[in-house]
Amino acid sequence: MKKQFVIRIALLLVLLAGVDRLVGISFSYLADKALDKAPNAMRTEHTIKKVLDEVIILGASRANHHYNPAILEDSIGLSIFNCGKDGKPFYYSAAMFDAITERYSPKLVVFDIEPRMLEHDFTTYEDAYELNPFYDENELFRQIVNKKSKTEPIKMLSHMYRYNSRAVAIVGKLFVSDFVQYKGYAPISTTGYKYIESMPHVTYDDTSMCIDEFTLYLLKRTIEKAKQKDIQIIFSVSPRYQQSNIDDVNSWKYLNNILSQNHIPLIYNGDVSLINKPDLYKDAAHLNSDGADVFTKYFAGQIKPYLIND
């Protein structure tokens, strides 16, 4: 009786492993089809597998909404793609940089960053699920996904789990096609919201700050890989409608030091010194399309010297 029970459990596990693998392969195939059909909606996969431009913009929403490739292309004469994605901490940029540079070497990669990106409070790996399907293929992706929780390596044994919560979205994208507009840039409308009435003055409390060791590792790894592949990288802080005491913040000073020691340019426009008109912002952290155009023109001038040196 006991032996029969063990055999049945073993049979169930074998069947389950087979189905798991089969479903995983099927979703991998469907994700590729969805990428062909809706590259804009499959933004992460598009960055990992398709992008081939000479200049790449990486970062979160402020990257995605602030850098207009059309203006940059006119100014510097290189093809540009904006791979920024809303709400993503630095780990996402580091992962995308790693995946892109496995395929080819762009001439320039711009990382739009938060000045306090090295701090623990600015780092969460909860939404790293988009990297799950590439768990076996990319060592850095594996490290990032494993940061989500201690049980993640066990969960990742399942190929179905890698598409957890994305199954419906992937299938849905097979029926709704889209295309990549504005070379990945997502302009924010200039209407439909109230302009900011008063400028926030932010005072950062430096006492609570601690460095996230893994983010620091990602930064150093990114710098190292850029050197190995001979890729010019630039770190940029795009405008915010605020004034702050960021120069007093230790993590910012630390970040400056690391970049400076490695001769990596850090371009700071992160307050109102460049753009101080409230009607060019949607909110304190985001420029609208008019503001983005003003900023991009200025930014093109700022990065030109690094391309000429190159």
Add this chain to the structure above:
Amino acid sequence: VAENVLSGLFKGLKLPRLMKMTFTYTIVLLAWVFFRANTMQDAMSVITKIFVEPGRLFIDQTTLVYSFIGLSLLLIKEAKDEFDIKISFSNSNNMVVRYAYYIAIISSIMLFGVFDSSQFIYFQF
């Protein structure tokens, strides 16, 4: 509580059933803002913004599909109980049916299950 207060206020007023349902539903939705908000100030801020800064409807197609799948399963269960339908895949004499059922259940958990506790709304209270 709200129902008692409102029934007192609108005593004698006869409204169409659909209007009553819409009214109750709206009151419940507004109450949920207070249920979810961290502070009274946050709740008031949300309520104010609903009226002062109306935005687009939040319609996420993927969420709608998941809701439809979930509600369909609940309706099937209700229909099974209501009409006393005697079907049980887990107790089937056919081993293939039984195993297919187990694998389907485990697969749906792997594909649609919420493994991140922070996603479950009641963990936020």
